[in-house]
Amino acid sequence: MSTNETSSASPLIALRDPRSPAAEAYRTLRTNIQFSSLDKPLRTLLVTSTAPDEGKSLTLANLAVTMAQAEQRVILVECDLRRPTLHTLFGLPNEEGLTSVMLDQREASLPLQPTSVAGLSLLTSGPLPPRPADLLGSRRMEALVARLQDEADMVLFDTPPVTAVTDAAVLATRLDGVLLVLKAGKTRRDRAREARRMLEKVKANVIGVVLNNARLETTYGYY
Ligand SMILES: Nc1ncnc2c1ncn2[C@@H]1O[C@H](COP(=O)(O)OP(=O)(O)OP(=O)(O)O)[C@@H](O)[C@H]1O
Ligand SMILES: [Mg+2]
Numbered sequence: 001m002s003t004n005e006t007s008s009a010s011p012l013i014a015l016r017d018p019r020s021p022a023a024e025a026y027r028t029l030r031t032n033i034q035f036s037s038l039d040k041p042l043r044t045l046l047v048t049s050t051a052p053d054e055g056k057s058l059t060l061a062n063l064a065v066t067m068a069q070a071e072q073r074v075i076l077v078e079c080d081l082r083r084p085t086l087h088t089l090f091g092l093p094n095e096e097g098l099t100s101v102m103l104d105q106r107e108a109s110l111p112l113q114p115t116s117v118a119g120l121s122l123l124t125s126g127p128l129p130p131r132p133a134d135l136l137g138s139r140r141m142e143a144l145v146a147r148l149q150d151e152a153d154m155v156l157f158d159t160p161p162v163t164a165v166t167d168a169a170v171l172a173t174r175l176d177g178v179l180l181v182l183k184a185g186k187t188r189r190d191r192a193r194e195a196r197r198m199l200e201k202v203k204a205n206v207i208g209v210v211l212n213n214a215r216l217e218t219t220y221g222y223y
Contacts, residue, residue, distance in 0.1 A: 011058070011089055014065040015117060026066040029210065033063075036207045037177070043149055044175040046079075046157040047210075048168035048199075050191040054183040055212035057085045060158050068120035072153040075112065077123045079157045079171055081132035084125035086158055090115045097126030102140050110147070123148070132160075137170040145174055162195045172204035181210045 010016045014023045033042060047060045061076065068074045078086045078098060087094040096111040101123075112121040129135050148155045157175065159168035172178045178199055182192055192209075199206050 010116075012062055012065055014062040014069070018069070023062075023066070026062045029063060030066045030070065032208065033177075033179075040176075042176045042207070043153070044145060044155045044157070045177045045179060045207075046159055046168065046172055046175050047179045047181055048159045048162040048172070048195070049181040049183070050163050050187055050195040051161050051183075052083075052164070054161070054181050054187060056161075056181045057089065057158050059179075059181050059210055059212055060156055061086060061089045064120055064156050065117050067154055067156075068117045071119065073151070074120045075123060075148050075152040075155045076120065077148065077155060077157045078125040079136060079159045079167065081125050081128055081135065081167065082160050082165070084128070086122060087124040090122055092122060092124065094124040094126065097124035098144075099126035099129050099135065101126070101144060102129075102135055102138070110151075112151075121152075133166045133170050136167050141171070142174060162198055163191060169198055169202050169204065172199055173202045176205065177207040178204045179208055179210055180206060181212050184211050184213045186213075 013020055014026050017023060033045065036042065047056045049056050057080070064074050064076045076086055078084045081099065084094065092113050092115070101108075101110060110123065111126075112123055114121050135141065145155070157171060159171060162168040162180075168178075180192070180195060180199075196206060
């Protein structure tokens with residue numbers, strides 16, 4: 001696969017056009033995340049939102065690319081076990097992934113897939129399970145998070161919207177931080193507060209909010 005072809009066709013602006021204002025915004029987000037916790041560096045981070053289609057997956061994927069470009073070893077983990085999209089963003093198959101690891105009783109190697117970005121690998125969802133929250137809340141999931149941390153500097157988790165299902169909240173308790181993605185002009189204030197309350201109730205560490213799709217003349221994405 002030619003790298004140039006991948007980047008010119010990629011939906012990921014951090015990869016396609018690293019000098020764009022949007023890519024710059026992702027770099028600022030990366031820096032803000034690094035500085036959000038100076039005493040204990042954040043090693044595991046989850047993104048969620050209040051409603052579907054607010055740009056969680058796209059934001060997280062661009063952030064992952066940006067972190068890998070800063071020479072961090074990054075693993076992106078698809079924990080949206082309802083509508084997984086990360087494999088499509090990176091043009092990779094999804095026959096095996098998170099759910100295959102959870103079902104496999106042997107300590108087999110993780111089906112991590114390299115992406116077109118050096119240092120960035122992807123654990124896709126695998127076949128979709130009947131009860132995602134049970135799986136994400138299981139002991140096996142806890143062990144998997146620890147195992148992924150051994151293999152990367154930063155592990156990033158994509159999830160469904162937090163107010164629709166409990167998947168994100170269940171997982172958030174086990175990770176270092178949570179980013180909430182809000183969509184400019186769309187996310188309702190009361191829903192944003194509700195999402196924040198839900199996350200704080202389970203004692204998740206909400207490190208900040210990303211305002212996606214803010215109206216700026218030169219950029220299509222802003223934090
Ligand atoms: N800043 C943006 N500018 C333009 N398009 C965007 C932006 N953010 C997201 N989109 C588009 O909006 C759609 C939804 O984005 P994405 O899949 O990232 O949202 P999501 O919150 O992960 O959705 P879901 O709730 O289904 O997981 C996609 O088609 C994506 O390309
Ligand atoms: Mg998504």
